[in-house]
Structure formats: C-alpha cells, structure tokens
Amino acid sequence: MTMTPTTSDAIVKLDGVVKKFGDFVAVERADFEIGRGEFLAIMGSSGCGKTTTLRMLAGLEDPTEGDIWLDGERVNGKATWDRDTPMVWQSLALFPFLTVRENVEFSLKMRSVGKAERAERVHKWLDRMQIVEFADRNISQLSGGQRQRVALARALVTEPEILLLDEPLSALDAHLKVRMQAVLSNLQKDLGITFVYVTHSMSEAFSMADRVVIMSRGKIEQIGTPQEIYHAPRNRFVAEFLGSANIFTGRIVERAGENWMVETDYGRFAVPASKAAEKTVGDSVSFIVSAENMQLGPESADIPGISARVVGEEFVGATAMVFLETESGEELKVQKGHAELAAIDHRAGASLVVHWDSEACHVLPAE
Amino acid sequence: MTGNRNIVIEALLRLHVLACLIFIFAPILGSFVFSLNSDRFPSLPLGHFSLEWYRLIWEDPFVWSGFFNTVIVGLCVAVIATLLGFGGAYTDYRYKFVGKNVYLALALLPPTIPVVIMGLAMLAFLSRINLSGSTISVIIAHGVMCSPFAMAIIRLRLSQMDPDLEAASWNLGGNEWATLRHVIVPFARPAIFAALFITMAVSFDEFAVAWFVSGLNETLPVKILGFLQGQVSPGSTPSARLPSSARSR
Amino acid sequence: MLSLPLLIWQLAFFLFPLLFLVALSFWTVRNFQMQPDLDFGNWERILTRRAFWDAYLLTALLATASAVLTSLIAFPAAYAISFKVSDRVKQWLIFVLIIPFFTSYLVRVYSLQVFLSDAGIINAFLGFFGLGPILMLNTLFGTLVGLVTLCLPLVVLLQTFSLNFVDRDLVEAAHNLRCGRLRTVLMVIVPSARVGLVIAALFAFILSFGDFVSPLYLGGGNPPTLSIMITDITKSGQQWPRAAVVALMMITTLLTVAFLAIQFAYKERGK
CATH class of the missing domain: 1.10.3720.10 (MetI-like)
Structure with a gap:
C-alpha cells in the first residue's frame, strides 16, 4: 500500500483500524497516514465505510480494533469535545436557533475565549468567507451556498490543524458545486492545513485532492494521487469504479518478443511483458485499456481487434463516449473527439472493429 | 462506545426513568391492591385478601x-x-x-x-x-x-x-x-x-x-x-x- | 363540505356556552332565581374580594410550581428515552406511558391518599427507620404530588416526542465544536426542542390550573383554589353568575398564559 513519502510528518495515522457495528463490518482494516497540509479525499459509494472512517477521526465512533493517532497522540476513547478535529457535515448541522454570528462564535465560546477576541476572530472569518453582511441573520434565511460558507467559518474559526468534511457539497446544484470546489481548494492551499474530504463523487475527489483513498465495502481498494489511480488502477474494482476503462481477462499463452500473448474470450492480444514482469506463461492476467485509448475502425479493415455493434452514444464535453456490444454481450467503451467520430459511421446498430495500441494496456497488479 | 459516553451518567438516567415509572404507576397498582383488601378504608397493615368489593359492585x-x-x-x-x-x-x-x-x-x-x-x-x-x-x-x-x-x-x-x-x-x-x-x-x-x-x-x-x-x-x-x-x-x-x-x- | 359539522358543533356546544357564561356573569339572582340583567355587581363583588385574589394567587402558584416541577422531573427521563435507549425499549416505554391515560385520575388520587396519609404507606416506611410521621396529606405538598401525578406521563411523552425531532447532527456538531455533555444539553438540545418543551409545560400549567381533584382530596380543599371556589359559590344559593365571573377570570388567565407561552416558544432569533 502506498504511504505518504514523509511518514514522520503525518498528522493522522490509522493503524490496523477496524470498526464493527454488531455483526456488520463497517471498516475492515484501515492502515494509512495523512500528511500535514495534505488534501486527502476518501471516496466510495454509500455504505463503503468512508463516513465511518471520518467519524472515527472526529471521535464520534471509536474503533473496534486498532489505533488512531492524531498529531502524535493515540486518541482511542478520547471524547469528541476534547479533540481539535472540526467537521463540516453533509447536512451542515448549523444551529437553527442561533444567528450566523452565534454559530461561528460557538466553538470560541466553548473555549472561553474573551468577548473582544471572539468578536474579532468571528469578523475575520465572516469576512474571509464573504458573509459579513449576513452576520445577524437567521440560518433559515440563507441560500445553500451561504450556509456552506457559514459551516466552513464555524469549523475554521479556531484555526485548527485539520478539517474534516463529510460530503459537504452534495446538496448543491452542479454550478454552485464547481464554484465551492474552487473555494475549498484555494482555502486549503492558503491555510496550509490538512483537509480530509469524504465524497462519493469522483470528479470532486480527483479535482481537489492531493491523494485519494478508494474504499469499497469497508475495504481500502487503493490509495494514491489522482494521476496514479487514473492511469494505474490496482484492481478490477477501481477500474470499474473509474467507469471509463475496458477490462480484459485472459491467460498468457506465449512470449512474442517484448510482449506476452494473452488469450481472452475475444481473441489473442499482445501485452508488453514489462508491464507484467512477475507473470509467466500459464498465468492469468487482467489488463485495462481506457476508453480514450481505444480506436474505432470499419469492419472490413484487417487490423486485429474486436467486432462489436454500436448501442449508444453519450456526450462528455468536447468528446463523446460510444458504447458498443460484443457478440457475447459484453460492453465496450470508446471515447473520441467529435471531429474524429464524424468520419466514422457509428449510428446505433453499425458494426465496427475496436482495437488499440498494445502500449496503452495497463495490467492490474492485484488481479 | 466512544469517549463521548459515560456509563455512570447513563445508568443514573435509566434509574431516573425507572423512578418516574414507579411514581406514575404506584397509585395505579395501589388501587388494585386496595380493591382486593377486606378493610373498608385502606390503611397499613392490609387486611386479608377479599373479592367482597367486587361482589358488591357486581350485585349492585x-x-x-x-x-x-x-x-x-x-x-x-x-x-x-x-x-x-x-x-x-x-x-x-x-x-x-x-x-x-x-x-x-x-x-x-x-x-x-x-x-x-x-x-x-x-x-x-x-x-x-x-x-x-x-x-x-x-x-x-x-x-x-x-x-x-x-x-x-x-x-x-x-x-x-x-x-x-x-x-x-x-x-x-x-x-x-x-x-x-x-x-x-x-x-x-x-x-x-x-x-x-x-x-x-x-x-x-x-x-x-x-x-x-x-x-x-x-x-x-x-x-x-x-x-x-x-x-x-x-x-x-x-x-x-x-x-x-x-x-x- | 366536511368542515361544517365540526364548526357547527363547536360553535353551538362549545363557543355559545362559553359566551353564555359571559352573559351569565352580568345576571342577577333574586330569591334563588337567576334573572337576565346587565349588572356589574357580580364582577365587583368577586374582584374586590380578598379571598378571591388569595385563591387566584394560590392557584397560579400551584399551577406554576406543578408546570416547573413536572418539566424538571420529566426532562431527564424524556432525554434518556429519546437519546439513550434502543428503539425497542423506546417504543415499549412510550406504550407504558400511555397506559395512565386509560385509568381514572380520581382513582389514582384516591389511591395516593393511602400513600400519603399519616398512617399511610410512606409514613409506615419512614417509621420503620424511626422517622416521621411527616404530614403530607391535606397540605400543599400533597396537592403538588397529585398534580405531578396528573401531568407527568403527558409531559414526559410530549418532551420525548419533541426531543425525537432534535437533529442528531446538531448534537454531534456541538460535541465536535468542543461542547461537552451537559453544555450540549443546555445549549443545543433544549433550544432545539424549545417549542415542544414549552408546550409540554403549558399543558401541565393548564391541567393543574383547572384541576380540583388534587386540591380537594390531597390538599384538603383549604385554602381553596379557584376551581373549588367555583363549586363553593355555586353551592351557596344559586350564585351561578358569580361562579361565572370566577370561571371567566380563569379562562382569561389560561388564554393569556397560553398566548405568551406560544409567543415565547416560536420566538425567532436574528433578522
């Protein structure tokens, strides 16, 4: 498993952390560190254990096994209110019976900060979040984006070393979401503190985070930078989760120069041997080819490839994702620019050949 | 269990619920007991067990x-x-x-x-x-x-x-x-x-x-x-x- | 229209009787016969009588004490039921708390006499330790015990329902912002459940203010509360108009208290 390069500078360390609720295993085993000043995203679908992991950091749950270290201190069993791990809730959890100012002031009051200093620090954060004019408003009178800013100000007013965020943007519409992503990203860079950001959205995680943890059913599937994960998913789950990769599984039948020849259900394909150095003839191997590395050609062409029928098309910005179905009913995805696609007849029902350069293969190491 | 929970406080709270229930139900249960008691005016110690009052009502x-x-x-x-x-x-x-x-x-x-x-x-x-x-x-x-x-x-x-x-x-x-x-x-x-x-x-x-x-x-x-x-x-x-x-x- | 039957029924048999009470308060009584009139004598007689204001003060104090006491006793129980027990236990407790509504209040008060009297169960228990006997029956304490018996199940239920609606995220958010256990209860849970808590206390006040069973059978009826006063006045020679004055004063008080309580409950912070 990948570790932060500078282990000693970790602010959070999870050491063999397991969390069970009765018979249900929420987190199977978490072993990772979060560096100081790092923006870490924990990503997965609902019920994968990402929120439970975050809640353990905040002290809202205690691990069943293993240790959690915060800033060099083992914090198992330490009450939430004795930790400096402010959190932004999915529901935002703003106090509806307090004004904006009183919400932001809350944790300063809890620390018995003097009145003058409280006022000053609250003002500073209201100003920074551009919500000074709403200071004396009731929470119910604010828009979604404004509430988001109040929640951030409330959590950050004590200037903590770490901020926990639990899907804070999921309630916003798409346009506002992108704007708030920028706000969060800049905030984290300016403050230089650690953000731990839980989300089910790949675009949020990949666009903001320095590193991403992908979880599924309580297990950590992969930890790495967005680039690493995108180009080199560790296993089939991650590859499928990313959504834009074609996955092939087969058996190595022979060596042909620099390549392994892999026998799959669709035929025999070359895979650079350097990408699966530890494998040998007879081993099974899975490799992926991402959709944008796939090529489409007319059926007559005598290029080795897979014959498939077009079933549909989806626009993705400047490109389009073409979905095809093989004779055995498997789905293939090809992503191409509109101009390139215009040259090919790819109406639904058209038969085409899908092929790729063997250098574009990535072997899944954990399969 | 997290550090947020305190066993002593939670036990005391449960005891309080129990005390409230006793306070609410003692008079209700009491009236049952007295109705089965032979004395005309209930007081301690209780008289002997009797269904007399029920018989009287039944026949009234x-x-x-x-x-x-x-x-x-x-x-x-x-x-x-x-x-x-x-x-x-x-x-x-x-x-x-x-x-x-x-x-x-x-x-x-x-x-x-x-x-x-x-x-x-x-x-x-x-x-x-x-x-x-x-x-x-x-x-x-x-x-x-x-x-x-x-x-x-x-x-x-x-x-x-x-x-x-x-x-x-x-x-x-x-x-x-x-x-x-x-x-x-x-x-x-x-x-x-x-x-x-x-x-x-x-x-x-x-x-x-x-x-x-x-x-x-x-x-x-x-x-x-x-x-x-x-x-x-x-x-x-x-x-x-x-x-x-x-x-x- | 489905709306009309209820409207007509309540107009005819609820509002009109109460309005009739207003008219009645201006009637005169001659030779034990009531006669329609527009006479302020009844109002003058009651409102200038020291005994009325003594009873008024006593009733208001008893009702306030009962509302405060019941709320304070009920809150830890409602808090425990709402926050600290499993869903199954919660449902079971709520069911158990509904049972008293199906028992007669008078029978319960009657039974309480046996607990509180000089030779009663509690004094027998105290005597066992060489204590007492403590005079409890026919005292204000006795009345309060009865009123709390009357109000406690309702107040615990109302408080529990309002605490069930408190957003759990707010509680966790408070802890997360360094707010400890007790402080969270006072600064987050109580304000969140304010409407329900105030309404529960209001119900306790209303029930206690109008109740005459406890003051009569546990408090000994002396000094009288307003409800007892109404019965006394009516007993003495068909003085229904004067009883109507007392009743109207009670209704006015209850409406004022209810209005103020609801204003307070729904008061909004901020602009």
Whole structure:
C-alpha cells in the first residue's frame, strides 16, 4: 500500500483500524497516514465505510480494533469535545436557533475565549468567507451556498490543524458545486492545513485532492494521487469504479518478443511483458485499456481487434463516449473527439472493429 | 462506545426513568391492591385478601345501569367525535382559507378549558335550551371534549400522506367524493380506528369521575360532573370507600 | 363540505356556552332565581374580594410550581428515552406511558391518599427507620404530588416526542465544536426542542390550573383554589353568575398564559 513519502510528518495515522457495528463490518482494516497540509479525499459509494472512517477521526465512533493517532497522540476513547478535529457535515448541522454570528462564535465560546477576541476572530472569518453582511441573520434565511460558507467559518474559526468534511457539497446544484470546489481548494492551499474530504463523487475527489483513498465495502481498494489511480488502477474494482476503462481477462499463452500473448474470450492480444514482469506463461492476467485509448475502425479493415455493434452514444464535453456490444454481450467503451467520430459511421446498430495500441494496456497488479 | 459516553451518567438516567415509572404507576397498582383488601378504608397493615368489593359492585343494579349507560354514551360519542374530527382534520390538511386559525382554535381548544368550567357553562347553557339532564346532553358535552383528540390523531396520519396521492386520484378520474372514499379514508383507516378507541376511552374516564364523586355528597362538581357524565347515582359503589378525610367537604 | 359539522358543533356546544357564561356573569339572582340583567355587581363583588385574589394567587402558584416541577422531573427521563435507549425499549416505554391515560385520575388520587396519609404507606416506611410521621396529606405538598401525578406521563411523552425531532447532527456538531455533555444539553438540545418543551409545560400549567381533584382530596380543599371556589359559590344559593365571573377570570388567565407561552416558544432569533 502506498504511504505518504514523509511518514514522520503525518498528522493522522490509522493503524490496523477496524470498526464493527454488531455483526456488520463497517471498516475492515484501515492502515494509512495523512500528511500535514495534505488534501486527502476518501471516496466510495454509500455504505463503503468512508463516513465511518471520518467519524472515527472526529471521535464520534471509536474503533473496534486498532489505533488512531492524531498529531502524535493515540486518541482511542478520547471524547469528541476534547479533540481539535472540526467537521463540516453533509447536512451542515448549523444551529437553527442561533444567528450566523452565534454559530461561528460557538466553538470560541466553548473555549472561553474573551468577548473582544471572539468578536474579532468571528469578523475575520465572516469576512474571509464573504458573509459579513449576513452576520445577524437567521440560518433559515440563507441560500445553500451561504450556509456552506457559514459551516466552513464555524469549523475554521479556531484555526485548527485539520478539517474534516463529510460530503459537504452534495446538496448543491452542479454550478454552485464547481464554484465551492474552487473555494475549498484555494482555502486549503492558503491555510496550509490538512483537509480530509469524504465524497462519493469522483470528479470532486480527483479535482481537489492531493491523494485519494478508494474504499469499497469497508475495504481500502487503493490509495494514491489522482494521476496514479487514473492511469494505474490496482484492481478490477477501481477500474470499474473509474467507469471509463475496458477490462480484459485472459491467460498468457506465449512470449512474442517484448510482449506476452494473452488469450481472452475475444481473441489473442499482445501485452508488453514489462508491464507484467512477475507473470509467466500459464498465468492469468487482467489488463485495462481506457476508453480514450481505444480506436474505432470499419469492419472490413484487417487490423486485429474486436467486432462489436454500436448501442449508444453519450456526450462528455468536447468528446463523446460510444458504447458498443460484443457478440457475447459484453460492453465496450470508446471515447473520441467529435471531429474524429464524424468520419466514422457509428449510428446505433453499425458494426465496427475496436482495437488499440498494445502500449496503452495497463495490467492490474492485484488481479 | 466512544469517549463521548459515560456509563455512570447513563445508568443514573435509566434509574431516573425507572423512578418516574414507579411514581406514575404506584397509585395505579395501589388501587388494585386496595380493591382486593377486606378493610373498608385502606390503611397499613392490609387486611386479608377479599373479592367482597367486587361482589358488591357486581350485585349492585345501579352500577350495572350506570355501566350500560357508560357504554351507550361511549359508543355514540366515539362515532360522533370521530366523524367530526375527521372532517376537521381533512379541512386542516386540504384547505387554506381566511380565518383558518380561528377554525382550528375552535376545533382544538375544548380540552384546555377546565372540566369544571366546561361543566358550568354547558349546564347553564343547555338548561336554558331545555337539553340538560338527558343522555343526549351528555353525548353532546362529551362530543365537544373528545372531537379534538380524534381530529389530532387523524390529522397526524394525514400529514404522512403523499400530497400527490389525492391529485393522482383526480387525475385518474375520481371525483372529490370518490377520492375521499377510495383514497383518503382507506389511508386514514388506522387513525380512524385509533380515534374511535381513544375517544371512547376518554368518554369512559369522564364517566368514572362522576361515578365516584357523586357518591360523596351532592356538591356542584358532582352536579356538573354528574351532568357531564350522565346522571348515575351509585349506591354502595367503590366511591363509598373514599376515606373520611375526603368527606370533610 | 366536511368542515361544517365540526364548526357547527363547536360553535353551538362549545363557543355559545362559553359566551353564555359571559352573559351569565352580568345576571342577577333574586330569591334563588337567576334573572337576565346587565349588572356589574357580580364582577365587583368577586374582584374586590380578598379571598378571591388569595385563591387566584394560590392557584397560579400551584399551577406554576406543578408546570416547573413536572418539566424538571420529566426532562431527564424524556432525554434518556429519546437519546439513550434502543428503539425497542423506546417504543415499549412510550406504550407504558400511555397506559395512565386509560385509568381514572380520581382513582389514582384516591389511591395516593393511602400513600400519603399519616398512617399511610410512606409514613409506615419512614417509621420503620424511626422517622416521621411527616404530614403530607391535606397540605400543599400533597396537592403538588397529585398534580405531578396528573401531568407527568403527558409531559414526559410530549418532551420525548419533541426531543425525537432534535437533529442528531446538531448534537454531534456541538460535541465536535468542543461542547461537552451537559453544555450540549443546555445549549443545543433544549433550544432545539424549545417549542415542544414549552408546550409540554403549558399543558401541565393548564391541567393543574383547572384541576380540583388534587386540591380537594390531597390538599384538603383549604385554602381553596379557584376551581373549588367555583363549586363553593355555586353551592351557596344559586350564585351561578358569580361562579361565572370566577370561571371567566380563569379562562382569561389560561388564554393569556397560553398566548405568551406560544409567543415565547416560536420566538425567532436574528433578522
């Protein structure tokens, strides 16, 4: 498993952390560190254990096994209110019976900060979040984006070393979401503190985070930078989760120069041997080819490839994702620019050949 | 378990719940025990076990006539109060109109007016229009006091209903009455039964108050309650067993 | 229209009787016969009588004490039921708390006499340790015990329902912002559940203010509360108009208290 390069500078360390609720295993085993000043995203679908992991950091749950270290201190069993791990809730959890100012002031009051200093620090954060004019408003009178800013100000007013965020943007519409992503990203860079950001959205995680943890059913599937994960998913789950990769599984039948020849259900394909150095003839191997590395050609062409029928098309910005179905009913995805696609007849029902350069293969190491 | 929980505090809280339950239920259980006790006025130590009081009540014709009266009144009140309550609950659920607050206040306020005052007002009013003293007047009075309970119960149920359900029924060609019959009423059925049951229970309890009190002496609360609860005149009912301290009045 | 039956019923048999009470308060009584009149004598007689204001003060104090006491006793229980027990236990407790509504209040009060009297269960228990006997029956304490018995199940239930609606995220958010256990209860849970807590206390006040069973059978009826006063006045020679004055004063008080309580409950912070 990948570790932060500078282990000693970790602010959070999870050491063999397991969390069970009765018979249900929420987190199977978490072993990772979060560096100081790092923006870490924990990503997965609902019920994968990402929120439970975050809640353990905040002290809202205690691990069943293993240790959690915060800033060099083992914090198992330490009450939430004795930790400096402010959190932004999915529901935002703003106090509806307090004004904006009183919400932001809350944790300063809890620390018995003097009145003058409280006022000053609250003002500073209201100003920074551009919500000074709403200071004396009731929470119910604010828009979604404004509430988001109040929640951030409330959590950050004590200037903590770490901020926990639990899907804070999921309630916003798409346009506002992108704007708030920028706000969060800049905030984290300016403050230089650690953000731990839980989300089910790949675009949020990949666009903001320095590193991403992908979880599924309580297990950590992969930890790495967005680039690493995108180009080199560790296993089939991650590859499928990313959504834009074609996955092939087969058996190595022979060596042909620099390549392994892999026998799959669709035929025999070359895979650079350097990408699966530890494998040998007879081993099974899975490799992926991402959709944008796939090529489409007319059926007559005598290029080795897979014959498939077009079933549909989806626009993705400047490109389009073409979905095809093989004779055995498997789905293939090809992503191409509109101009390139215009040259090919790819109406639904058209038969085409899908092929790729063997250098574009990535072997899944954990399969 | 996290560090946020404290076993000692939680144990104390549970003990407090237990103490509250004991406080609430001790008198209820006590009355059971005393009714099985041979002594006329319950005190410690208890006398021997006896079903005498139950036998006396069983053989008392006044008690039986009172009981039948109670059941008849209770049944009538339950039906009337539930019908009225359903109408009120549906009105609140469905319509917006000027003066709705006044309507709701009128519908829901009766339980907040002390029984003594309600009794005084109704006895005075109904005797002016020559309706006092009859079983019908009791049903009327109980209907006023019980319909808010029925309304509250049914209203709660209606608020759980998807507002589109009704529109969907209209959309499918059901007119307002058909929709009411085939959509609203079936949906509210559990609440309607609960309302019937609870309004009957409320009516029974009011009855019991009079039954006991009127055994003491003919004071106004007895008259008022006696009126509210129907003119039952018990002979040697359990009310006769009220200790002498209560008779000082 | 489904709205009309209830409206007509409540107008005819609820509002009109109460309005009639207003008219009645201006009537005169001659030779034990009531006569329609517009006479302020009844109001003058009652409102200038020391005994009335003594009873008024006593009733208001008893009702306030009962509302405060019941709320304070009920809150830890409601808090425990809402926050600290499993859903199954919660449902079971709520069911158990509904049972008292199906028992007669008068029977319960009667039974309480046996607990509180000089030779009663509690004093017997105290005597076992060489204590007492403590006079409890026919005292204000006795009345309060009865009123709390009357109000406690309702107040615990109302408080529990309102605490069930408190957003659990807010509680966790408070802890997360360094707010400890007790402080969270006072600064987050109580304000969140304010409407329900105030309404519960209001119900306790209304029930206690109008109750005459406890003051009579546990408090000994002396000094009298307003409800007892109504019965006394009516007993003495058909003085119904004067009883109506007392009743109207009670209703006015209850409406004022209810209005103020609801204003307070729904008061909004901020602009």
